[in-house]
Amino acid sequence: MTAERPWLEQYPAGVPAQIDVDEFASVVAVLESAIDNFRDRPAFSSLGKTLTYGEIDELSARFAAYLLGELGLKKGDRVAIMMPNCLQYPIATFGVLRAGMTVVNTNPMYTPRELKHQLVDSGTSVILVLDNFAHTVQQVLADTPVKKVITTGLGDMLGFPKGAVVNFVLKHIKKMVPPYSIPGAVRFRDTLEAGSRHALPKVEVTSDDIAFLQYTGGTTGVAKGAMLTHRNLVANMQQAAAWVGTNVRPGHEVIITALPLYHIFALTANGLVFMKFGGLNHMITNPRDMPGFVKELKGVKFTAITGVNTLFNGLLNTPGFDEVDFSSLHLTLGGGMAVQRSVAERWKKATGCTLVEAYGLTETSPAACINPMDLAEYNGSIGLPIPSTDACIKDEDGNLLPVGEVGELCIKGPQVMKGYWQRPGETAEAIDADGWLHTGDMARMDEQGFFYIVDRKKDMILVSGFNVYPNEIEDVIAMMPEVLEVAAVGVPDEKSGEAVKVVIVKKDQSLTAEQVLQHARANLTGYKRPHFVEFRSELPKTNVGKILRRELRDEATPG
Template sequence: MTENQYPWYESYPEDVPHTIGEPEYDSLYALFEDTCHKYANKTAFTSFGTSMTFREVNEKVDAFASYLQNELNVKKGDALGVILPNLIQYPICVFAGLKCGMRIVNVNPLYTAHEILSVLRDSKAQVVVTLESINARLLQIHDQTYIKTIISCNVGDYLGSFKGPFYNFAFRYLKRSVPSYDKKQIVSFKSAVEKGYNLGFSKVDINIDDVAFYQYTGGTTGKPKGAMLTHRNIISNVMQADAMYSPILNYGEETILTALPLYHIFAMTINLMFALYIGCSNILIADPRQFNTVISALKRNSDVSIIIAVNTLLNAFVTHDVFKKVKLNKLRLVVGGGTAVQEGVAKKFKEVSGVSVLEGYGLTECSPLCCALPYNNREYNGTIGVPTPSTIARIVDIHTGEEITQKNMPGELEFKGPQVMKGYFNNQKETEHVFDGEFLRTGDIAVWCDGGFIKIIDRIKDMIIVSGFNVFPNEIENVVSMLNGVIECGVVGVPSSSTGESVKLYIVRKDKTLTKELVLLHLKKYLTGYKIPKHIEFVEKLPKSPVGKVLRRYLRQNRFDS
């Protein structure tokens, strides 16, 4: 496609530019510092009902950066491991590290010691900031890593003189979530920040094309791959998100709900970096699995105007009758991503909230946003929207590699743009495999639709082949999600002696009167015969990642312990 042949431009609203231009900042720390100066007295983050202004956060970032530089002698290019849930300490650590020119390594705090080891060893992180409950796991693997210093946060560090000790006591002794560990090997985060207030700081020269994050992907299924995301990558992605959504937003006046974990690329870029860019107040939810805490947070902060969510979280808003319990009168932007938003969920969410879900699409290697539904799109259309400004998309035949320009012809989706990673850290083989010339391969099968919209059919690896016919789990899950008695569902292929593979459907139901026979009657209205599941099983829950993606590999293994 040439510049004049990009079909998605016709679907852009008039006030959305085709390109974003050069980044406005030299580094992510510069973006953070500018926001803190513009909105110094505005609430920046709220955690467990306690808030901190941008000025207060900036002061703590400066102090922690001074500690890292003077006490630990960190240098530009060193890796800083961050193993934290959504607490105020997370942005403090990240921006202090970035100010020092470090490369941030986000690690899922739910990982086992073995999974943490694979990421920390690959990234060569020498300094790690973590939660007290994870210290024991880290000390188990300490000798197998490059770690020199472990800095430990407590949940109550910045919750005040009464609430802070109470929360710490509850987590240690009532919930028993802190295994015993050798305190002599651990540095207190709060004391490190206090010490940093009395230390100076030597400015670090940061280039916009320096690596800012090693963002790991695939670490639980094999050798972890650290996507090297530069300051340019993420700032560009922030500007792309701003171009798509800013016409309906007011800088300095928005409040965003952050229930997705910030260590995940979707939330890290949109809920943290983009939210900072527009001067947003941020409501941090440490554990969205405890959905009552989400409802309580919304009751305390009913001025939430932006929600970023995965399909599971959107569904929870519906099933928990959130909009009957809380009046979110300022809600104007709801973005779904991280995994496919199902039609049934999107329609039910709009029915109860009055706000359309604007689905977006991305991947870790693209910082992550590549496509988004334009802000003026008011109805679910089953697509991931259009490529964001300065992003070029193409679909290629999975067998020949030839570009497909016709509508409704499936092929692999590929992207190029300023948000695409530099490559995988210390992994040239995987880097070469994921790039197709200048384009990054996604591993997703997609088709072109009218107006340059793109529809994801499914992951190449999740495709089911029944008697030679291609069957895509997403299509079946979408149809099942339309049933009122279904909370959520998952579809996988299982071996079959007669057809090679057959379709198996797992359903979590809220209505026990929903039977296999009723499900089949519904499916037969929408799907051809070979797509109809041969096996239907009702289960109490589905295995999910911390972000809420249904883990199909566990379904194939019949594992529900995630």
């Protein structure tokens, strides 16, 4: 088998080739195991308040009992959760799953149009929303199948008087809660109270039940719901846990959870993997407030952190980050977008911990490849396929390509989604007859089985017939110390079809376009060099911090 899977030879000591997908029947079984093993240990903390595994057990059971006993929902019903990282998130999520229902993770920053599409498409019955975003729900409610709205304030689980103070400040001083009116809405705390009056019936949750409808593809058209089953998520948790577990101390890990838990990366990597280890998820509610984020890091002795390139870059450029205590940090995992060499090298220098790049997709729950945790330094690769995972490179016609050739990365394993919700045609396009998921990412594999992403198929720039990959251009420009952030896109060009344009946020205001072009001339071959340089104060990004090249491309293309 190793002839087809050269990566197995590179596996770190103690990492198995296969994982036991059947150790846990569901995400609920993982939670119950963590409660049994770590009941009195801290599980989630936010804004100075911590809940133990035992408290998560009790509160999530109450929420489940409310959904079943008070609202009369049935197994398989969809419940949307629309909030940033706060204590209500794990309580509600585990409550929905314990009731045998499906969580529809909903980005709180959605516009009314995006929210309506997701609620209608998923057939959501109930939505739990933070007060700050309830005005968006109010605008679309009448046009959706939602029967019940549950609202909550950011301070609601923080206890008295702190919770009341937080809610008052957000609403009346910071003016961050636009007024809304939703008749019949119920408060989250009241649902927990009502749930305590109902016994939680034993709901049989099976591995094939859909745990999450995780919407994806919003940047390339209409968002689709990836059906992630309990088996998908348990498999990915087992895979990632086997990969990182050799240097993890159960019951003693503290992971910084700055990416939102409604995003698949943090949901699995932080929420599930570290729950299995009895770790504490230290949740950051607003990671965009970088000075506030750094201040919070100074007060936590953390052992692990996950993030995207823009998050690590932002921290490194925030005053005071060099005063954070990194003495316990042994795991830094980067994913969601390409990690840039310049950022990885600065991270290692600042923290003493290697920034290990991983690769995944919503459709793979999400992890597919991870670099060895004992990596001495950044290597530019997305790593090796994780246990029980196969990967290959295919050409346009679905033929396997040899080592070193660039083609589409395809993934097969127990973490690959069941399909897209109510979209059999698009499911068939994504997952071929042999069970390979076509990722849409252009990549190559080296002799040792390490995979390298070259770029998104759709982001590739075609200059006079040559393929130009924005990642490479961005890496080169990001080497300049005067550059804070950069995005490369293709723009229409009469002579070459497309030309390369870079959009830059300056770190040093004296930087000129000529300096950028000079640097590009020294580091890139002719057809890869930018023809246009634009400076901006910020780049368009997704809620997780991925740079939206599509928006920059659309602006550059008239019509």
